[in-house]
Amino acid sequence: MTERCQGDTRPRTGPRARTAIVLAAAALLAATSAAFLPGTASAGTTLGASAAEKGRYFGTAVAASRLSDGNYTTILNREFNSVTPENEMKIDATEPQQGRFSYGAAEQIVNHARSRGMSVRGHTLAWHSQQPSWMESMSGSALRSAMLNHVTQVATHFRGQVVAWDVVNEAFEDGTSGARRNSNLQRTGNDWIEAAFRAARAADPNAKLCYNDYNTDNWTHAKTQAVYNMVRDFKARGVPIDCVGFQSHFNNDSPYVSNYRTTLSSFAALGVDVQVTELDIQGAPAATYRSVVEDCLAVARCNGVTVWGIRDSDSWRASQTPLLFNSSGQKKAAYDAVLAALNNGTTPTDPPTTPPTTPPTTPPSGSCTATLQDSTRWGDRFNSQVTVSGASNWTVVVAVTPPQKVSNTWNGTPTWDSSGNVMTMRSNGSGTVFGFTTMANGTWTRPVVRSCTAS
Protein backbone atom coordinates (compact mmCIF):
# COMPACT_ATOMS: atom_id res chain seq x y z
CA MET A 1 0.00 0.00 0.00
CA THR A 2 2.98 2.33 0.21
CA GLU A 3 2.54 3.42 -3.37
CA ARG A 4 -0.75 5.18 -2.57
CA CYS A 5 -0.91 8.31 -0.54
CA GLN A 6 -3.85 9.74 1.33
CA GLY A 7 -6.46 11.22 -0.98
CA ASP A 8 -5.61 8.97 -3.92
CA THR A 9 -9.04 7.91 -5.14
CA ARG A 10 -8.11 6.04 -8.30
CA PRO A 11 -9.93 2.72 -8.54
CA ARG A 12 -7.82 -0.34 -7.87
CA THR A 13 -8.16 -3.88 -9.06
CA GLY A 14 -6.36 -7.17 -8.31
CA PRO A 15 -5.95 -9.27 -5.17
CA ARG A 16 -4.37 -6.55 -3.02
CA ALA A 17 -7.21 -4.20 -3.83
CA ARG A 18 -9.75 -6.90 -2.96
CA THR A 19 -7.90 -7.52 0.29
CA ALA A 20 -8.02 -3.82 1.05
CA ILE A 21 -11.77 -3.70 0.35
CA VAL A 22 -12.40 -6.70 2.60
CA LEU A 23 -10.29 -5.15 5.36
CA ALA A 24 -12.04 -1.81 4.99
CA ALA A 25 -15.43 -3.50 5.11
CA ALA A 26 -14.39 -5.44 8.18
CA ALA A 27 -13.16 -2.25 9.83
CA LEU A 28 -16.45 -0.52 9.02
CA LEU A 29 -18.40 -3.45 10.39
CA ALA A 30 -16.29 -3.45 13.54
CA ALA A 31 -16.79 0.28 13.96
CA THR A 32 -20.53 -0.08 13.37
CA SER A 33 -20.80 -2.95 15.85
CA ALA A 34 -18.88 -0.99 18.41
CA ALA A 35 -21.24 1.93 17.95
CA PHE A 36 -24.50 0.00 18.06
CA LEU A 37 -23.71 -3.05 20.13
CA PRO A 38 -21.92 -1.73 23.17
CA GLY A 39 -19.89 -4.29 24.96
CA THR A 40 -19.10 -6.63 22.10
CA ALA A 41 -15.42 -5.68 22.34
CA SER A 42 -14.29 -8.76 24.18
CA ALA A 43 -17.43 -10.19 25.74
CA GLY A 44 -19.04 -12.82 23.59
CA THR A 45 -16.06 -15.13 23.83
CA THR A 46 -16.31 -16.46 27.37
CA LEU A 47 -19.27 -17.65 29.43
CA GLY A 48 -18.83 -15.15 32.25
CA ALA A 49 -18.36 -12.09 30.08
CA SER A 50 -21.28 -13.04 27.83
CA ALA A 51 -23.55 -13.68 30.79
CA ALA A 52 -22.47 -10.40 32.40
CA GLU A 53 -23.50 -8.51 29.31
CA LYS A 54 -26.96 -9.96 29.83
CA GLY A 55 -26.87 -8.84 33.45
CA ARG A 56 -26.27 -12.39 34.73
CA TYR A 57 -23.43 -14.50 36.01
CA PHE A 58 -22.14 -17.82 34.75
CA GLY A 59 -20.64 -19.85 37.55
CA THR A 60 -19.21 -23.21 38.46
CA ALA A 61 -18.77 -25.37 41.51
CA VAL A 62 -15.14 -25.31 42.60
CA ALA A 63 -13.20 -27.81 44.70
CA ALA A 64 -10.33 -26.29 46.70
CA SER A 65 -8.24 -29.39 46.06
CA ARG A 66 -8.25 -28.67 42.32
CA LEU A 67 -6.97 -25.09 42.54
CA SER A 68 -3.43 -26.40 42.15
CA ASP A 69 -4.35 -27.96 38.78
CA GLY A 70 -3.27 -25.46 36.12
CA ASN A 71 -5.55 -26.82 33.43
CA TYR A 72 -8.50 -26.45 35.82
CA THR A 73 -7.70 -22.91 36.99
CA THR A 74 -6.97 -21.73 33.45
CA ILE A 75 -10.53 -22.63 32.47
CA LEU A 76 -11.98 -21.35 35.74
CA ASN A 77 -10.28 -17.96 35.46
CA ARG A 78 -11.05 -17.56 31.78
CA GLU A 79 -14.68 -18.64 31.64
CA PHE A 80 -16.49 -18.08 34.93
CA ASN A 81 -17.47 -15.04 36.98
CA SER A 82 -19.14 -16.80 39.89
CA VAL A 83 -18.09 -19.76 42.00
CA THR A 84 -19.77 -22.05 44.51
CA PRO A 85 -17.56 -24.07 46.84
CA GLU A 86 -18.60 -27.66 46.06
CA ASN A 87 -18.11 -29.05 49.58
CA GLU A 88 -15.97 -26.59 51.54
CA MET A 89 -18.78 -24.51 53.10
CA LYS A 90 -20.89 -27.48 54.14
CA ILE A 91 -21.52 -28.09 57.82
CA ASP A 92 -19.03 -30.95 58.19
CA ALA A 93 -16.32 -28.79 56.60
CA THR A 94 -16.93 -25.55 58.51
CA GLU A 95 -17.81 -26.90 61.98
CA PRO A 96 -16.14 -30.32 62.21
CA GLN A 97 -16.35 -30.22 66.00
CA GLN A 98 -19.08 -28.36 67.79
CA GLY A 99 -18.10 -24.74 68.33
CA ARG A 100 -14.79 -25.16 66.48
CA PHE A 101 -14.98 -23.60 63.07
CA SER A 102 -12.68 -24.32 60.19
CA TYR A 103 -12.72 -22.02 57.19
CA GLY A 104 -9.39 -22.65 55.45
CA ALA A 105 -10.54 -24.52 52.35
CA ALA A 106 -13.59 -22.28 51.89
CA GLU A 107 -11.43 -19.17 52.21
CA GLN A 108 -9.04 -20.52 49.62
CA ILE A 109 -11.89 -20.61 47.12
CA VAL A 110 -13.38 -17.28 48.24
CA ASN A 111 -10.00 -15.54 47.94
CA HIS A 112 -9.27 -17.11 44.55
CA ALA A 113 -12.64 -15.93 43.27
CA ARG A 114 -12.81 -12.47 44.76
CA SER A 115 -9.27 -11.51 43.83
CA ARG A 116 -10.29 -12.16 40.23
CA GLY A 117 -13.59 -10.30 40.33
CA MET A 118 -15.75 -13.42 40.55
CA SER A 119 -18.68 -13.49 42.95
CA VAL A 120 -19.28 -16.30 45.44
CA ARG A 121 -22.41 -18.33 46.15
CA GLY A 122 -22.37 -19.86 49.62
CA HIS A 123 -23.45 -23.51 49.87
CA THR A 124 -24.91 -24.43 52.32
CA LEU A 125 -25.81 -23.43 55.90
CA ALA A 126 -28.48 -25.92 56.95
CA TRP A 127 -28.85 -29.37 55.40
CA HIS A 128 -29.77 -32.87 56.53
CA SER A 129 -26.73 -34.27 54.72
CA GLN A 130 -22.98 -33.85 55.26
CA GLN A 131 -23.55 -33.02 58.89
CA PRO A 132 -20.59 -33.62 61.18
CA SER A 133 -21.11 -36.61 63.45
CA TRP A 134 -21.69 -34.43 66.51
CA MET A 135 -24.67 -32.82 64.78
CA GLU A 136 -26.01 -36.04 63.29
CA SER A 137 -26.49 -37.41 66.77
CA MET A 138 -28.28 -34.33 68.11
CA SER A 139 -32.01 -33.66 68.32
CA GLY A 140 -34.62 -31.32 69.71
CA SER A 141 -33.85 -27.89 71.09
CA ALA A 142 -30.12 -28.61 71.38
CA LEU A 143 -29.97 -29.34 67.66
CA ARG A 144 -32.10 -26.29 66.85
CA SER A 145 -29.71 -24.04 68.81
CA ALA A 146 -26.66 -25.68 67.30
CA MET A 147 -28.07 -25.24 63.79
CA LEU A 148 -28.90 -21.58 64.38
CA ASN A 149 -25.49 -20.95 65.90
CA HIS A 150 -23.89 -22.57 62.85
CA VAL A 151 -25.89 -20.38 60.47
CA THR A 152 -25.00 -17.27 62.46
CA GLN A 153 -21.30 -18.04 62.78
CA VAL A 154 -20.68 -19.03 59.17
CA ALA A 155 -22.79 -16.27 57.60
CA THR A 156 -21.10 -13.74 59.90
CA HIS A 157 -17.64 -15.02 59.04
CA PHE A 158 -18.25 -14.58 55.30
CA ARG A 159 -20.35 -11.40 55.63
CA GLY A 160 -19.81 -9.16 52.63
CA GLN A 161 -18.01 -11.85 50.67
CA VAL A 162 -20.89 -14.09 49.67
CA VAL A 163 -23.52 -12.61 47.38
CA ALA A 164 -26.06 -15.39 47.85
CA TRP A 165 -26.38 -18.16 50.44
CA ASP A 166 -28.13 -21.47 50.03
CA VAL A 167 -29.47 -21.07 53.55
CA VAL A 168 -31.45 -24.30 53.51
CA ASN A 169 -30.81 -27.20 51.14
CA GLU A 170 -33.05 -30.09 50.09
CA ALA A 171 -35.67 -29.92 52.83
CA PHE A 172 -38.49 -31.59 50.87
CA GLU A 173 -39.35 -35.22 50.25
CA ASP A 174 -39.07 -36.71 46.77
CA GLY A 175 -42.12 -38.35 45.22
CA THR A 176 -45.71 -37.29 45.30
CA SER A 177 -46.26 -36.46 48.98
CA GLY A 178 -45.18 -32.81 48.85
CA ALA A 179 -44.09 -33.28 52.46
CA ARG A 180 -41.04 -32.03 54.26
CA ARG A 181 -38.12 -34.45 54.33
CA ASN A 182 -38.02 -36.37 57.59
CA SER A 183 -34.66 -35.29 59.02
CA ASN A 184 -33.25 -34.48 62.43
CA LEU A 185 -33.64 -30.78 61.53
CA GLN A 186 -37.28 -31.23 60.53
CA ARG A 187 -37.97 -33.03 63.79
CA THR A 188 -36.92 -29.90 65.69
CA GLY A 189 -40.15 -28.30 64.45
CA ASN A 190 -41.65 -27.23 61.14
CA ASP A 191 -40.42 -23.67 61.61
CA TRP A 192 -36.73 -24.66 61.41
CA ILE A 193 -36.44 -23.36 57.83
CA GLU A 194 -37.75 -19.88 58.57
CA ALA A 195 -35.67 -19.76 61.76
CA ALA A 196 -32.56 -20.48 59.66
CA PHE A 197 -33.46 -17.70 57.20
CA ARG A 198 -33.99 -15.19 60.01
CA ALA A 199 -30.64 -16.07 61.56
CA ALA A 200 -28.90 -15.71 58.19
CA ARG A 201 -30.50 -12.32 57.55
CA ALA A 202 -29.37 -11.05 60.94
CA ALA A 203 -25.83 -12.29 60.32
CA ASP A 204 -25.42 -10.91 56.77
CA PRO A 205 -28.16 -8.43 55.87
CA ASN A 206 -26.79 -7.84 52.36
CA ALA A 207 -26.49 -11.41 51.13
CA LYS A 208 -29.35 -12.85 49.09
CA LEU A 209 -30.87 -15.74 50.98
CA CYS A 210 -31.92 -18.75 48.89
CA TYR A 211 -33.77 -22.00 49.36
CA ASN A 212 -32.07 -24.64 47.16
CA ASP A 213 -33.36 -28.04 46.01
CA TYR A 214 -33.32 -30.69 43.27
CA ASN A 215 -36.20 -32.29 41.36
CA THR A 216 -38.02 -29.00 41.56
CA ASP A 217 -37.61 -28.25 37.85
CA ASN A 218 -40.84 -29.79 36.56
CA TRP A 219 -43.68 -27.40 37.31
CA THR A 220 -46.21 -30.23 37.63
CA HIS A 221 -44.28 -32.20 40.24
CA ALA A 222 -45.57 -32.31 43.81
CA LYS A 223 -42.16 -31.36 45.19
CA THR A 224 -42.01 -28.26 42.98
CA GLN A 225 -45.46 -27.23 44.12
CA ALA A 226 -44.61 -27.86 47.75
CA VAL A 227 -41.54 -25.60 47.57
CA TYR A 228 -43.58 -23.00 45.69
CA ASN A 229 -46.21 -23.01 48.44
CA MET A 230 -43.55 -22.61 51.11
CA VAL A 231 -41.98 -19.63 49.32
CA ARG A 232 -45.39 -18.04 48.78
CA ASP A 233 -46.14 -18.48 52.47
CA PHE A 234 -42.74 -17.04 53.46
CA LYS A 235 -43.27 -13.98 51.27
CA ALA A 236 -46.77 -13.50 52.69
CA ARG A 237 -45.49 -13.69 56.29
CA GLY A 238 -42.34 -11.63 55.80
CA VAL A 239 -39.86 -14.47 56.29
CA PRO A 240 -36.62 -13.12 54.75
CA ILE A 241 -36.19 -15.16 51.57
CA ASP A 242 -34.73 -13.56 48.43
CA CYS A 243 -34.15 -16.38 45.99
CA VAL A 244 -34.78 -19.98 45.04
CA GLY A 245 -32.03 -22.21 43.68
CA PHE A 246 -32.88 -24.91 41.16
CA GLN A 247 -30.10 -27.47 41.26
CA SER A 248 -31.10 -28.90 37.86
CA HIS A 249 -29.17 -32.16 37.89
CA PHE A 250 -30.76 -33.55 34.74
CA ASN A 251 -30.44 -37.19 33.72
CA ASN A 252 -32.49 -39.92 32.06
CA ASP A 253 -34.52 -40.50 35.22
CA SER A 254 -35.01 -36.82 35.91
CA PRO A 255 -34.92 -35.11 32.52
CA TYR A 256 -35.18 -31.47 31.52
CA VAL A 257 -38.78 -30.63 30.67
CA SER A 258 -40.08 -27.81 28.57
CA ASN A 259 -42.12 -26.38 31.44
CA TYR A 260 -38.86 -25.48 33.20
CA ARG A 261 -39.27 -21.88 32.07
CA THR A 262 -42.76 -21.86 33.59
CA THR A 263 -41.26 -23.08 36.85
CA LEU A 264 -38.64 -20.31 36.88
CA SER A 265 -41.10 -17.58 35.95
CA SER A 266 -43.75 -18.79 38.40
CA PHE A 267 -41.35 -18.64 41.32
CA ALA A 268 -40.05 -15.27 40.15
CA ALA A 269 -43.62 -13.99 40.14
CA LEU A 270 -43.72 -14.61 43.89
CA GLY A 271 -41.15 -11.82 44.26
CA VAL A 272 -37.96 -13.85 44.58
CA ASP A 273 -34.95 -14.19 42.32
CA VAL A 274 -34.30 -17.57 40.76
CA GLN A 275 -30.92 -19.15 40.07
CA VAL A 276 -29.84 -22.34 38.33
CA THR A 277 -27.43 -23.56 40.97
CA GLU A 278 -25.96 -26.99 40.14
CA LEU A 279 -26.55 -27.63 36.45
CA ASP A 280 -25.31 -30.82 34.85
CA ILE A 281 -27.01 -32.90 32.17
CA GLN A 282 -26.33 -36.57 31.45
CA GLY A 283 -24.42 -36.80 28.16
CA ALA A 284 -24.31 -32.98 27.93
CA PRO A 285 -26.74 -32.64 24.98
CA ALA A 286 -26.05 -29.24 23.43
CA ALA A 287 -29.71 -28.52 22.73
CA THR A 288 -30.73 -29.13 26.35
CA TYR A 289 -27.94 -26.96 27.71
CA ARG A 290 -29.02 -24.29 25.30
CA SER A 291 -32.65 -24.52 26.43
CA VAL A 292 -31.72 -24.17 30.09
CA VAL A 293 -29.74 -21.00 29.39
CA GLU A 294 -32.47 -19.59 27.16
CA ASP A 295 -35.03 -20.28 29.87
CA CYS A 296 -32.97 -18.40 32.42
CA LEU A 297 -32.43 -15.46 30.07
CA ALA A 298 -36.17 -15.33 29.37
CA VAL A 299 -36.93 -14.71 33.05
CA ALA A 300 -35.88 -11.25 34.23
CA ARG A 301 -35.31 -12.43 37.80
CA CYS A 302 -33.11 -15.37 36.81
CA ASN A 303 -29.74 -14.08 38.03
CA GLY A 304 -27.46 -16.69 36.52
CA VAL A 305 -26.47 -20.27 35.94
CA THR A 306 -23.92 -22.36 37.84
CA VAL A 307 -22.66 -25.64 36.39
CA TRP A 308 -21.68 -28.30 38.94
CA GLY A 309 -18.05 -28.63 37.94
CA ILE A 310 -15.78 -27.64 35.09
CA ARG A 311 -14.52 -30.79 33.31
CA ASP A 312 -16.31 -34.12 33.12
CA SER A 313 -13.60 -35.57 35.33
CA ASP A 314 -14.48 -33.00 38.02
CA SER A 315 -18.14 -34.07 38.15
CA TRP A 316 -19.79 -36.00 41.00
CA ARG A 317 -21.30 -37.97 38.11
CA ALA A 318 -18.17 -38.22 35.95
CA SER A 319 -19.33 -41.36 34.15
CA GLN A 320 -22.32 -39.43 32.77
CA THR A 321 -19.97 -36.85 31.13
CA PRO A 322 -22.49 -34.14 32.01
CA LEU A 323 -20.40 -30.94 31.86
CA LEU A 324 -19.23 -28.34 29.32
CA PHE A 325 -15.55 -29.36 29.12
CA ASN A 326 -14.17 -32.84 28.51
CA SER A 327 -11.70 -34.40 30.90
CA SER A 328 -8.77 -32.79 29.04
CA GLY A 329 -10.36 -29.39 29.44
CA GLN A 330 -11.52 -29.03 25.86
CA LYS A 331 -14.79 -27.29 25.06
CA LYS A 332 -17.63 -29.64 24.15
CA ALA A 333 -20.53 -28.94 21.79
CA ALA A 334 -22.60 -28.03 24.83
CA TYR A 335 -20.14 -25.23 25.61
CA ASP A 336 -20.66 -23.71 22.16
CA ALA A 337 -24.41 -23.99 22.58
CA VAL A 338 -24.34 -22.24 25.96
CA LEU A 339 -22.10 -19.46 24.68
CA ALA A 340 -24.36 -18.94 21.65
CA ALA A 341 -27.43 -18.86 23.87
CA LEU A 342 -25.81 -16.27 26.11
CA ASN A 343 -24.83 -14.11 23.17
CA ASN A 344 -28.18 -14.30 21.40
CA GLY A 345 -30.09 -14.04 24.64
CA THR A 346 -33.21 -12.01 24.65
CA THR A 347 -33.57 -9.02 26.91
CA PRO A 348 -36.40 -9.72 29.30
CA THR A 349 -39.47 -7.60 28.93
CA ASP A 350 -39.44 -5.47 32.02
CA PRO A 351 -41.45 -2.36 32.77
CA PRO A 352 -39.78 0.60 31.03
CA THR A 353 -37.56 2.71 33.22
CA THR A 354 -36.55 6.31 32.82
CA PRO A 355 -33.05 6.62 31.39
CA PRO A 356 -30.73 9.19 32.91
CA THR A 357 -30.66 12.48 31.05
CA THR A 358 -27.07 13.53 31.71
CA PRO A 359 -24.55 13.02 28.88
CA PRO A 360 -21.87 10.31 29.00
CA THR A 361 -19.10 11.21 31.42
CA THR A 362 -15.36 11.47 30.98
CA PRO A 363 -13.04 12.11 33.90
CA PRO A 364 -11.82 15.66 34.38
CA SER A 365 -8.15 14.76 34.25
CA GLY A 366 -5.73 11.88 34.41
CA SER A 367 -3.14 10.19 32.34
CA CYS A 368 -5.69 8.31 30.25
CA THR A 369 -9.31 8.85 29.27
CA ALA A 370 -12.24 6.68 30.30
CA THR A 371 -15.66 7.21 28.76
CA LEU A 372 -18.72 5.62 30.30
CA GLN A 373 -21.73 4.69 28.19
CA ASP A 374 -25.09 3.18 29.04
CA SER A 375 -25.71 -0.34 27.86
CA THR A 376 -28.54 -2.82 28.47
CA ARG A 377 -31.21 -1.85 31.00
CA TRP A 378 -33.60 -4.11 32.91
CA GLY A 379 -36.37 -3.44 35.40
CA ASP A 380 -34.04 -3.59 38.38
CA ARG A 381 -30.52 -3.05 36.99
CA PHE A 382 -28.46 -1.69 34.14
CA ASN A 383 -25.14 -2.26 32.46
CA SER A 384 -22.48 0.37 31.79
CA GLN A 385 -19.49 0.11 29.51
CA VAL A 386 -16.27 2.05 29.98
CA THR A 387 -13.87 2.58 27.08
CA VAL A 388 -10.31 3.52 27.98
CA SER A 389 -7.91 5.29 25.65
CA GLY A 390 -4.37 6.46 26.18
CA ALA A 391 -3.10 3.50 28.20
CA SER A 392 -3.07 -0.28 27.94
CA ASN A 393 -2.41 -0.83 31.63
CA TRP A 394 -4.94 1.40 33.30
CA THR A 395 -6.73 1.96 36.58
CA VAL A 396 -10.17 3.53 36.43
CA VAL A 397 -12.17 4.65 39.44
CA VAL A 398 -15.96 4.59 39.08
CA ALA A 399 -18.54 5.64 41.67
CA VAL A 400 -22.18 4.56 41.88
CA THR A 401 -24.84 6.38 43.84
CA PRO A 402 -26.14 4.69 47.01
CA PRO A 403 -28.28 2.64 47.36
CA GLN A 404 -27.01 1.40 43.98
CA LYS A 405 -24.67 -1.58 44.16
CA VAL A 406 -22.43 -3.05 41.47
CA SER A 407 -23.40 -6.72 41.16
CA ASN A 408 -21.20 -7.90 38.33
CA THR A 409 -18.17 -6.82 36.31
CA TRP A 410 -16.31 -8.05 33.27
CA ASN A 411 -13.02 -7.49 31.46
CA GLY A 412 -11.19 -6.02 34.45
CA THR A 413 -10.27 -6.74 38.07
CA PRO A 414 -12.26 -4.69 40.59
CA THR A 415 -11.54 -3.68 44.16
CA TRP A 416 -13.82 -1.65 46.39
CA ASP A 417 -13.62 1.04 49.02
CA SER A 418 -15.20 0.37 52.40
CA SER A 419 -18.52 1.96 51.38
CA GLY A 420 -18.87 -0.46 48.47
CA ASN A 421 -19.83 2.46 46.22
CA VAL A 422 -16.46 3.28 44.72
CA MET A 423 -14.94 0.68 42.43
CA THR A 424 -11.33 0.72 41.32
CA MET A 425 -11.05 -1.32 38.13
CA ARG A 426 -7.65 -2.46 36.86
CA SER A 427 -6.97 -3.72 33.36
CA ASN A 428 -6.40 -7.41 32.84
CA GLY A 429 -3.48 -6.59 30.56
CA SER A 430 -4.78 -6.06 27.07
CA GLY A 431 -8.41 -4.91 26.93
CA THR A 432 -9.53 -1.32 26.65
CA VAL A 433 -13.22 -1.86 27.40
CA PHE A 434 -14.71 -3.07 30.66
CA GLY A 435 -18.26 -3.28 31.90
CA PHE A 436 -20.34 -3.69 34.99
CA THR A 437 -23.90 -4.23 36.15
CA THR A 438 -25.42 -1.87 38.70
CA MET A 439 -28.42 -2.88 40.80
CA ALA A 440 -30.47 0.32 40.72
CA ASN A 441 -32.27 -0.21 44.05
CA GLY A 442 -34.61 2.53 42.86
CA THR A 443 -31.91 5.00 41.79
CA TRP A 444 -31.13 5.29 38.08
CA THR A 445 -28.35 7.87 38.21
CA ARG A 446 -25.56 7.05 35.77
CA PRO A 447 -22.32 5.95 37.47
CA VAL A 448 -19.50 8.49 37.29
CA VAL A 449 -15.92 7.94 36.17
CA ARG A 450 -13.73 9.67 38.74
CA SER A 451 -10.30 9.09 37.30
CA CYS A 452 -8.24 7.17 34.79
CA THR A 453 -4.60 6.49 35.54
CA ALA A 454 -1.99 4.75 33.43
CA SER A 455 -0.09 2.20 35.48
Ligand code: G2I
Ligand atom coordinates in the same frame (compact mmCIF):
# COMPACT_ATOMS: atom_id res chain seq x y z
O1 G2I B 1 -24.87 -34.68 45.21
C1 G2I B 1 -24.76 -33.68 44.24
C2 G2I B 1 -25.11 -32.33 44.82
C3 G2I B 1 -26.58 -32.28 45.16
N1 G2I B 1 -26.96 -30.99 45.69
C4 G2I B 1 -26.18 -30.53 46.82
C5 G2I B 1 -24.70 -30.59 46.51
O2 G2I B 1 -23.98 -30.20 47.65
C6 G2I B 1 -24.29 -31.96 46.06
O3 G2I B 1 -22.88 -31.92 45.80
C7 G2I B 1 -22.18 -33.10 46.05
C8 G2I B 1 -20.74 -32.90 45.71
O4 G2I B 1 -20.63 -32.64 44.33
C9 G2I B 1 -19.94 -34.16 46.04
O5 G2I B 1 -18.55 -33.90 45.88
O6 G2I B 1 -22.33 -33.43 47.41
C10 G2I B 1 -21.73 -34.67 47.70
C11 G2I B 1 -22.01 -35.05 49.14
O7 G2I B 1 -23.33 -35.04 49.43
C12 G2I B 1 -20.22 -34.59 47.46
O8 G2I B 1 -19.65 -35.87 47.65
C13 G2I B 1 -18.70 -35.91 48.64
C14 G2I B 1 -18.50 -37.36 49.00
O9 G2I B 1 -19.73 -37.87 49.51
C15 G2I B 1 -17.45 -37.47 50.04
O10 G2I B 1 -17.19 -38.82 50.31
C16 G2I B 1 -16.18 -36.77 49.56
O11 G2I B 1 -15.24 -36.75 50.60
O12 G2I B 1 -17.48 -35.38 48.15
C17 G2I B 1 -16.51 -35.34 49.14
C18 G2I B 1 -15.28 -34.58 48.61
O13 G2I B 1 -14.85 -35.13 47.42
